[in-house]
Amino acid sequence: MKQTWTLLLLGALTLAGAGQLSAQVVVSPLDPTLEVLNAGAAGWRTTDVIATSHSDRTGQRKIKDVQKFEYAGSVAKATLGMKFDTAAIDLSNLSETRRTVPEAPYSQPVVLGHDISRVSLSMVGGDFVSLGLTSASEKKVSWESVDFPKVVSERKKTGGSLSIKMGSSFYGGGGFSRVKERSNLAVDNNWVETNFGAALKTGMPGGTQFHMEYGYFGSPSSRKEAVADLGAAIHGQTVTQVGVFELDLSGLVFTASGKKTVVSAQVVDALTGVSASAITSDESHGGVLWVPQDGMVLGFSFGSKRVTQIYTDTFSDFEVKLGYVF
Amino acid sequence: MKPSLFFSVLFFCLMPLVGSAQIATPAIDPSEPTWLASAGSWRFGTSVALGSQSSYEKTDWQKVNSHGAGNNALIVFQPSHVTSEIYSLSGGKNLTWEASSDSLYIEERKESRFSLSVRGDGRVSVGLGAINREFNSRGVLRTQKGFGGSFGFRIGDGLYGGMGMDRLTEVTVGSKDKIWSDYAAGLALVYGDPDSSMFRFELGGKSSPQVLGAGSSFESVHRKQTKQYGDLELLWGRWFLSGRSTQTKRFAALPDEINQQSSEQRAGIGYRSLGFSVIFYGGQVEAKEKSSWYKERNFRANLAIGFL
Numbered sequence: 005m006k007q008t009w010t011l012l013l014l015g016a017l018t019l020a021g022a023g024q025l026s027a028q029v030v031v032s033p034l035d036p037t038l039e040v041l042n043a044g045a046a047g048w049r050t051t052d053v054i055a056t057s058h059s060d061r062t063g064q065r066k067i068k069d070v071q072k073f074e075y076a077g078s079v080a081k082a083t084l085g086m087k088f089d090t091a092a093i094d095l096s097n098l099s100e101t102r103r104t105v106p107e108a109p110y111s112q113p114v115v116l117g118h119d120i121s122r123v124s125l126s127m128v129g130g131d132f133v134s135l136g137l138t139s140a141s142e143k144k145v146s147w148e149s150v151d152f153p154k155v156v157s158e159r160k161k162t163g164g165s166l167s168i169k170m171g172s173s174f175y176g177g178g179g180f181s182r183v184k185e186r187s188n189l190a191v192d193n194n195w196v197e198t199n200f201g202a203a204l205k206t207g208m209p210g211g212t213q214f215h216m217e218y219g220y221f222g223s224p225s226s227r228k229e230a231v232a233d234l235g236a237a238i239h240g241q242t243v244t245q246v247g248v249f250e251l252d253l254s255g256l257v258f259t260a261s262g263k264k265t266v267v268s269a270q271v272v273d274a275l276t277g278v279s280a281s282a283i284t285s286d287e288s289h290g291g292v293l294w295v296p297q298d299g300m301v302l303g304f305s306f307g308s309k310r311v312t313q314i315y316t317d318t319f320s321d322f323e324v325k326l327g328y329v330f
Numbered sequence: 331m332k333p334s335l336f337f338s339v340l341f342f343c344l345m346p347l348v349g350s351a352q353i354a355t356p357a358i359d360p361s362e363p364t365w366l367a368s369a370g371s372w373r374f375g376t377s378v379a380l381g382s383q384s385s386y387e388k389t390d391w392q393k394v395n396s397h398g399a400g401n402n403a404l405i406v407f408q409p410s411h412v413t414s415e416i417y418s419l420s421g422g423k424n425l426t427w428e429a430s431s432d433s434l435y436i437e438e439r440k441e442s443r444f445s446l447s448v449r450g451d452g453r454v455s456v457g458l459g460a461i462n463r464e465f466n467s468r469g470v471l472r473t474q475k476g477f478g479g480s481f482g483f484r485i486g487d488g489l490y491g492g493m494g495m496d497r498l499t500e501v502t503v504g505s506k507d508k509i510w511s512d513y514a515a516g517l518a519l520v521y522g523d524p525d526s527s528m529f530r531f532e533l534g535g536k537s538s539p540q541v542l543g544a545g546s547s548f549e550s551v552h553r554k555q556t557k558q559y560g561d562l563e564l565l566w567g568r569w570f571l572s573g574r575s576t577q578t579k580r581f582a583a584l585p586d587e588i589n590q591q592s593s594e595q596r597a598g599i600g601y602r603s604l605g606f607s608v609i610f611y612g613g614q615v616e617a618k619e620k621s622s623w624y625k626e627r628n629f630r631a632n633l634a635i636g637f638l
Contacts, residue, residue, distance in 0.1 A: 060477070060497045062509050076509065256454040256481070292481045294448045294456035300412060302448045302456045304479025306495070322497040322511065324458045324479050326446075 029201030029219035030167040030177040032085075034250040034257050035293055036301060037325045039083050039096035041219070042179045042199065043124035043136020044167035046094045049087045050209060055301060055327025057081045061100075063309075063319035065114075073114075075319065077102035083327070092136075094124040106147055112273065112315055116154070117145040134167040138181070148189070157187035161197070175203040175217075183223070185237065193237035195226035209297050213252035220245055225268070240269030240283070257295045259305065263287040271313050283313040293325060301327035353516030353534040354482060354492035358524065358563040358570065358602065359609050361632030363404050363417040365536075366480035366494040366514055367445030367457025370406070370413040374524045374604070376637040379404040385628035400439070404634075411449040418442045437467035447480075455482040461496060472502045480514075490518040492534075500541075500552060508541040508552050525604050528565035535559070540583055554581040565602055570609055572598035592617035592624075600632070607634045 028040040032048045037055035040046045063075035077100060084095045100118035119142070126136030142159040163181025170176060178200030186192045199221040207213030221244040228237040244265040251258045265285040272279045291305025303325045311317040352364040355372050361379035364370045381402045402419040419441040440463065447457030456479075463474040480494025493515040500508045516534025540554035559576040576594040593616055600609030608631070615626035 058477070060499070060509070076507065254453070255450040256456070256483075292456060292479070294450050294454065294481075296448075296450065300448055302446065302458055304456075304458065304495075322477075322479070322495065324477055326458065 028248075029165075029179075029199055029203075029217065029246075030175040031203045031205050031215070031217065033248065033259075034213055034215050034252045034295065035259050035291070035303070035325075036085065036295060036329055037081075037083055037293070037303070037327045039081075039098075039122060040085075040094050040124055041138075042163075042165035042167070042177070042201075043094070043126045043138040044134045044165035044177050044179065045126075046085065046092045046124045046136060047126035047128040047134025047167065048169070048175070048205075049085055049092050049094075051085075051297070051329045052087055053083065053085045053301070053327055053329045055083045055325060057323050057325040059305075059307075059321045059323035061102075061319055061321040063317060065112075065315050065317050067315045072315070073104060073106055075102055075104050075317075077104070079321065079323070090128050092124075092126045092128070094122070094126075096120075096122045104147075113155075114147045115144060116147055119143045132169045134169075134177075136165050136167075138163050138165065138179070152189065155187060155189050157185065157189075159183055159185045163197070165199075173204055173206045175201075175205060177201065185239065187237075190235045190237040191228045191231050193226055193228045193239055195223050195239050197221060197223040207252065211254065213250075215248065215250040215252075217248045218246070238269065240267040242267045252295065255294055255296050257293045257303070259289070259291045259293070261289045273314050278314050280313040283311065285309065285311045291323070291325075296329065298330055299328065301325065301329055352532075352561075353494075353514050353536075354490045354518040354532055355516075355520050355530060357561070357572075358528055358530050358565050359572065359598070359600075359632060360406070360602075360607060360634040360636055361404060361609065363402075363443065364415060364445065366482070366492050366516075367415070367447045367459035367478065368455040368480040368482035368492050368494060369447075370408075370415050370445055370457060371411070371447040371449035371455035371482065372484075372490065372520070373406055373408055373413055374636070375406075376408050377404075377406045377634050378637075379406075379632060379634035381630060381632040383628055383630040385626055387624065387626045389624045413445075413447045413449070415445045415447075416443070417445075437465060439466075440464040453484050455492075457481070457494070459496070461498065470502065472500060474498050474500045478512075488519050488521040490520055492516050492518075502543075502550075505550050506543045508543045510539050510541045510552055512536060512538045522565065524565065524602075526565075527567065528563075530561070530563040532561045533559070534561075540581065542583070551583040553583045555579065568601050568603050570598070570600045570602040570607070572596070572609070572611070590617065598630075603636075605636050607636070608632070 028045040029042050031045050036053040059079040061077045065072045079100045081098045086093050098120040102116050104114055106114050122140040124136055124138045126134050128134045140161040144157050146155050147153050148155050161181050161183045163179050165179030167175055167177035181197045183197055184194045201219035203217035205215045223242045225241040226239040230236040246263045248261040267283040287309040289305050289307040291303055293303025295301050305323045307321045309319040352369050353366050356364050356369050360377045361381050383400050401421050405416045407414045442462050445457055445459040447455055449455045459478045461476050465472040476496050476498035478494055478496035482492035484490050496512040498510055514536040516532055518532035520530045522528030535558040538555045541552040543550040557578045561574045564571045574596045578592050580590045582588050596611055596613035598609050598611040611630040613628045617624040
């Protein structure tokens with residue numbers, strides 16, 4: 005039974021990643037409202053920005069084409085990025101709320117709330133290398149069953165990253181993070197996450213700019229055995245690939261991005277015995293923004309996400325963004 | 331058959347009838363609100379406007395004229411390349427028909443909108459909007475709240491385009507919330523100067539999907555709808571002329587409904603200067619299905635003060 009709970013928790017943790025899509029691994033984005041994932045990317049920021057966004061999210065869960073329930077919720081984000089002579093700091097917060105309460109005898113986990121806070125500090129040296137530190141905390145509240153309607157899990161990630169500028173347009177780099185996870189159902193767990201990325205970013209602010217980036221995140225499986233009343237903690241081997249395309253035409257910025265995550269894990273439905281050997285998540289976003297060199301940022305984006313395991317979750321969201329660059 | 335027509339009449343009455351043809355560009359009449367926020371960027375300065383509309387309706391079934399009236403206000407603040415717009419409609423009353431009870435009702439409608447847009451280099455525009463609508467009929471209160479995003483562009487001197495989306499949530503007491511997205515796109519030709527002579531011609535359309543809620547009441551369904559329009563405005567010196575045609579198609583959702591089409595024509599004439607405008611409109615709405623019909627005549631007066 006304990007193992008069952010840990011497996012269910014695994015599914016919940018994977019689902020909770022919905023709503024976060026940015027591929028800023030080695031260079032800062034043209035959309036200044038996006039947070040950076042690696043601090044090394046923040047070092048290449050050229051403007052200061054304060055921004056907020058709100059998105060409306062709907063979705064549904066199906067098992068073999070039969071709808072089990074609908075999702076409805078919202079995501080609020082805030083970002084502050086500041087660039088000094090040779091240093092940069094980025095602060096971001098994401099808060100997702102879902103108005104979804106499953107009913108018995110449904111047995112699969114459902115994320116009810118999700119918060120991520122991230123702080124990044126970076127230093128730029130010689131205009132060719134950016135070195136940074138990132139600290140992130142993530143808190144999720146999930147429904148596991150009628151007996152466990154509110155399970156809280158937390159992750160804390162601390163990492164370092166490096167980004168190197170090659171020539172005038174190419175960037176490459178990567179990072180290393182230590183992740184610790186705890187919940188009120190399972191023992192503590194921890195693992196290491198590595199990432200790397202490559203990007204092409206050309207043009208000058210005020211003219212035409214182009215940004216294309218690929219990022220890879222990977223972490224091995226990690227299992228901690230059950231102790232006393234706490235179940236075993238299992239983190240499945242995880243591979244995430246992200247891609248971003250951005251085009252800035254004198255301030256009018258078009259963005260398109262995609263993200264694919266595969267978690268290798270055996271997921272079992274406690275009631276039916278149906279299982280899946282992997283959890284796959286596909287996500288895509290597209291948007292339009294006005295980003296002046298100095299002034300108000302305004303924009304919106306569309307997004308969709310599909311999570312496939314023993315059930316299929318689909319989400320669609322619409323986000324409006326408001327910010328100021330100075 | 332008759333109930334199906336009156337279902338469409340009811341639905342038609344639920345739709346906001348004003349300000350639905352400003353998707354790519356704002357109307358030359360400064361009293362008209364924009365549908366997409368991005369169109370607001372192409373306005374000609376700050377203005378304050380008031381409007382009042384009255385109408386009467388006839389059907390083949392009920393040979394009774396029913397009158398409705400509504401007032402609206404619009405404030406546009408455009409200090410620079412940033413434009414904000416506040417629009418409010420209150421006191422709207424429409425005749426509505428509920429087929430199952432074979433009765434006529436007066437529906438009250440309120441609407442408010444806020445939009446914010448920014449113009450870049452005189453060529454592009456990006457906007458955000460917030461919407462709140464209330465419908466009250468037979469003691470059933472429905473509220474629609476949502477927000478939207480849009481962007482527009484200008485090619486050459488006078489070709490404009492715009493597209494956007496509104497994300498709406500409808501809450502009805504005793505019914506499941508319904509969430510959907512409305513899409514809109516338009517193209518316009520605009521030439522001239524609002525201080526002398528000007529020409530504006532816009533073509534556009536909107537679409538809204540069907541959303542099924544729980545139950546089988548009229549309010550439990552948001553019906554799929556498409557709308558196309560053409561809008562022509564001319565400013566000659568201080569004289570203003572306007573004509574608009576709108577075709578709306580609503581798709582059946584409940585078993586006793588059929589697809590419905592209706593048309594609306596509106597013509598306007600008035601005085602328009604940079605600092606002051608007063609414009610009068612007369613319009614008609616017609617819907618016909620087999621031997622049943624619905625007709626509406628409406629009149630509108632718009633008054634605006636500009637601060638360019």
